[in-house]
Amino acid sequence: MKTRYPIRAVAKIAGLSPDTLRAWERRYQAVVPERSERGRLYGPEHIERLLLLNQLVQRGHAIGGIASRSDEELRVLLSRQHSQSVSVPTPPADMLDPMLAAIENFDTLRASDELSRLAAALSPRDLVYQVVVPLMREVGIRWHNGTLAIAQEHLVSQMLRTLLGNMMRLFRPLNPAMTMVLSTPAGESHEFGILAAAMLASLAGVDPVYLGPNLPAREIADAARRTSAKVVALSITFWSKTTQEELNALAAAMPEGAELWVGGEGSADLDLTLLGHSTIRIKDLPALETECRRWRN
Structure with a gap:
């Protein structure tokens, strides 16, 4: 049985508001989800398409001009833009402070909740650059300086391994290049x-x-x-x-x-x-x- 997701979960993953997602469907037929008694249901193929569309909209494309294009056409269009430059998002200076405070106190539940909150609020790519990479760097520095113990470093390792492993499975491409x-x-x-x-x-x-x-x-x-x-x-x-x-x-x-x-x-x-x-x-x-x-x- 294929996995299906409700609209609020898909909107968070794709970096959209539920209202925006509904508007894209109603006005442009950007995706056509399944319908059930519980409402709209989306599969991984819908999520991948919405991620492509949202990345292009963030780079200046009008949704009305790209919503009718095939997934492959969207990938080609996005690849052309990426080949010109690959931007790296910069995280806010204090974004990781609550999670680091929880790690220092061995508050595993609070640290996991904070990581989950950031994963829901950010796109997958932004999550890697704004959370995962800076957190790895900061934990490494604090461990080297002796302000974090090996046990705390292991705590972070397990949290990130679980998160990234789950996300890799969710965002595995349907038609991979290789x-x-x-x-x-x-x-x-x-x-x-x-x-x-x-x-x-x-x-x-x-x-x-x-x-x-x-x-x-x-x-x-x-x-x-x-x-x-x-x-x-x-x-x-x-x-x-x-x-x-x-x-x-x-x-x-x-x-x-x-x-x-x-x-x-x-x-x-x-x-x-x-x-x-x-x-x-x-x-x-x-x-x-x-x-x-x-x-x-």
């Missing part, structure tokens, strides 16, 4: 960066196969081969001799024709010149989005 395997190499246990990358890749029209962190090269290469992945994306936080060796082994075992993308703060210290493979260094998350849209185009 499949991408995402992981971190053996010895690299930090997974926030690659989780955020998987979420953004999904929003950019890629089918992400997220394997989790700390995997041997042979396991990553085997997963890429079994899924016919066109790209393997790795996130590396710290350079080490082991990381370089794992990267070399992965490049040697990669499926023919697949690309290897390497990002994260530690990637700048890796030697990618001797890999003998189609390897791209991804300097940041906007660069990852740009490369994903290259495949979409």
Whole structure:
């Protein structure tokens, strides 16, 4: 049985008010939901289309001029605009203060509620850039300075892993441009960066196969081969001799024709010149989005 969502949930996910969503349906037939005794019901295909429409409207398009276009036409139009520039939303300075206060007090319920509130109020892409990435950075700084304990860092890890995992499943593209395997190499246990990358890749029209962190090269290469992945994306936080060796082994075992993308703060210290493979260094998350849209185009 297909999953269906009520109008208020879909409006929040798409970044619209329920009134705006109703107006788009009534005036322009932007989407045609199912009807039941409980009211309008929407599927993942409706959500994906509404996200496309809303992103284009935010970039200056009139809804009346784009509502009749097919999903593929909307993606092409959005890709053309993204190829010109990939903007990164800036979060308000105090947005994370309530959540950080809850984390400091080990108030798991309050921290989860605050994260859920932000997830409902923001679009998925804005959630990654305005909440997930800044929160990861701030928690890392406080842990390094000794103001947060390892247990508190683990609390945040679990919250974000659950949130991003659920969102990846919800926003998996219906007609992906290609499949991408995402992981971190053996010895690299930090997974926030690659989780955020998987979420953004999904929003950019890629089918992400997220394997989790700390995997041997042979396991990553085997997963890429079994899924016919066109790209393997790795996130590396710290350079080490082991990381370089794992990267070399992965490049040697990669499926023919697949690309290897390497990002994260530690990637700048890796030697990618001797890999003998189609390897791209991804300097940041906007660069990852740009490369994903290259495949979409």
